[in-house]
Amino acid sequence: xxxxxxxxDIARRAGVSESAVSFALNDRPGVSRDTRARIRGVAEExxxxxxxxxxxxxxxxxxxxxxxxxRPAHTLGAESFFLRLVxxxxxxxxxxxxxxxxxxxxxxDAECAVHxxxxxxxxxxxxxxxxxxxxxxxPALLAELGLPAVTVGEPAPAPxxxxxxxxxxxxxxxxxxxxxxMAQVLDHLHGLGHRRIVHVAGLPAxxxxxRRIDSLRAEAARRGLGxxxxxxxxxxxxxxxxxxxxxxxxxxxxxxxxxVYDNDVMAVAGRAVAAELGIPVPAGLSIVAxxxxxxxxxxxxxxxxxxxxxxxxxxxxxxxxxxVVAGRPPGVRESxxxxxxxxxxxxxxxxxxxx
Numbered sequence: 495x496x497x498x499x500x501x502x503d504i505a506r507r508a509g510v511s512e513s514a515v516s517f518a519l520n521d522r523p524g525v526s527r528d529t530r531a532r533i534r535g536v537a538e539e540x541x542x543x544x545x546x547x548x549x550x551x552x553x554x555x556x557x558x559x560x561x562x563x564x565r566p567a568h569t570l571g572a573e574s575f576f577l578r579l580v581x582x583x584x585x586x587x588x589x590x591x592x593x594x595x596x597x598x599x600x601x602x603d604a605e606c607a608v609h610x611x612x613x614x615x616x617x618x619x620x621x622x623x624x625x626x627x628x629x630x631x632x633p634a635l636l637a638e639l640g641l642p643a644v645t646v647g648e649p650a651p652a653p654x655x656x657x658x659x660x661x662x663x664x665x666x667x668x669x670x671x672x673x674x675x676m677a678q679v680l681d682h683l684h685g686l687g688h689r690r691i692v693h694v695a696g697l698p699a700x701x702x703x704x705r706r707i708d709s710l711r712a713e714a715a716r717r718g719l720g721x722x723x724x725x726x727x728x729x730x731x732x733x734x735x736x737x738x739x740x741x742x743x744x745x746x747x748x749x750x751x752x753x754v755y756d757n758d759v760m761a762v763a764g765r766a767v768a769a770e771l772g773i774p775v776p777a778g779l780s781i782v783a784x785x786x787x788x789x790x791x792x793x794x795x796x797x798x799x800x801x802x803x804x805x806x807x808x809x810x811x812x813x814x815x816x817x818v819v820a821g822r823p824p825g826v827r828e829s830x831x832x833x834x835x836x837x838x839x840x841x842x843x844x845x846x847x848x849x
Contacts, residue, residue: 499540508536558593559815560618564605564625565598574787575757575804579646582808583622590816592619602627606635613639619819622646622811623665626701633665644668644815646807647702648826666824668811671831672702675800676709678834679782680724682798683752684717687842688780691719692743692750693726694736694760703728706756706784729760736760740767744779751843752780758787761797765839776841786835795838802832 501519505512510525510533517524518533519542525533561583563576580596587594595618599605609632612618620642623632636643645667683691693710696703707726714724727743729735736755740763743750755761761783765775773779775795783790786799807829814827 499537499542501542503540504533504537504542507540508533555619555819556616557591558595558618559587559812559819560595560597560609560612560621561624562596562605562608562621563598564600564602574789575785578804579624579808582805582810583812584808585805586809586812586816592816602631606631609635609639609641613641620644620815622815625697627699628701628704629699630701636665642815642818644811644818644824646811648672648705666814666818667826668807668814668829669826670702670807670829672705673709673712675784675832675834676706677713678832679754679800680710680713680717682834682836682840683754683780683782684719686752686780686840688752689719689723689843690748690750691724691752691754693724693754694739694743694756694764695726695728696731696756698728703756710754729756731757731760733759733763737763737767740764741771744768744771744773750779752782752840754782754784756784758783758785758789758797758799761799762789762793765793765797776839778844780840780843782834782840790837793839798837798840799835800832801835803830806830 501512501515504519505515508515508529510529514525514529515533515537516522518530519537561580565576580594584594595612597608599608609621612621618641621636621644623636623643624646626645626647632643633645643665645665648667648669680691691714693707695707698704710724710726711721714720727739729739736757736759739760740753743753744767753761753764755764761781765781768775768779768781775781781797783797783799785804786801790797790799810827810829818824
């Protein structure tokens with residue numbers, strides 16, 4: 495295995511002391527301009543790179559931020575949301591010369607253990623926190639560690655907070671307007687004449703799932719529709735559970751005329767179930783996907799979906815974290831409101847359906 499070049503190698507090749515090399519490579523006074531240029535030229539020629547672990551031990555930044563996903567692994571492979579989110583994060587970090595340390599774990603306890611290890615090893619300068627929970631141990635842990643962090647998505651209320659948009663003192667947040675998005679969906683379906691709607695939601699422990707369920711209930715009540723007509727059922731975001739939930743609700747004596755799915759994968763799975771049961775879309779059932787993707791656009795018929803810049807969401811989160819690491823106080827930043835794009839999967843309910 496090739497040996498990595500060291501400061502001693504650079505000093506020997508340049509004919510200077512190791513301290514002179516250290517001064518030159520760290521932009522410190524103590525060497526002339528010509529000597530500094532010669533040392534840097536030799537370092538480049540040898541392919542020398544700074545040792546990030548040594549820099550961290552000396553109090554310098556690690557030059558990396560962390561992202562841990564505590565999700566069932568089988569749900570990540572099918573869902574495009576995280577791929578687009580990470581692409582946006584990586585775009586912002588690459589422009590700043592910062593690396594992304596990424597890990598997938600089984601649960602939130604394992605994620606907390608990773609954060610503690612990264613902090614102890616000084617592996618990262620800060621972390622991005624995804625999937626805020628309704629009862630989330632991570633904000634308190636990160637505050638205790640003093641590790642800069644940004645929550646990707648509006649956090650659940652901190653203890654004693656007046657509303658859900660109040661971040662932990664140690665965390666910034668990128669807020670997604672789930673209530674505004676749900677209002678668009680209900681406006682569309684209610685305007686078409688739908689009065690029996692089921693929301694096939696994601697993991698119930700996630701803060702954004704709880705917000706979407708609450709928003710659906712509030713928007714339905716505002717239109718005079720009770721829980722007997724508009725309600726949510728929860729899943730793990732997978733196509734299997736999305737399909738199973740679809741079968742259950744469509745087998746009810748008074749099935750829904752419209753289904754709203756929390757991601758594209760479940761919406762496509764639900765469309766397949768409707769076809770299997772002989773229910774035409776949209777003539778017999780309307781379908782809306784919360785997140786737009788290529789899946790929604792190539793399915794027949796193309797699915798009505800909420801369109802948002804997921805990569806831009808990731809870029810905004812990464813930029814906020816870099817700013818917090820640089821010393822800016824934490825705060826809440828608003829992401830762009832998703833836009834509902836009606837396509838061929840939504841239409842008025844069948845004429846014989848009761849109101």
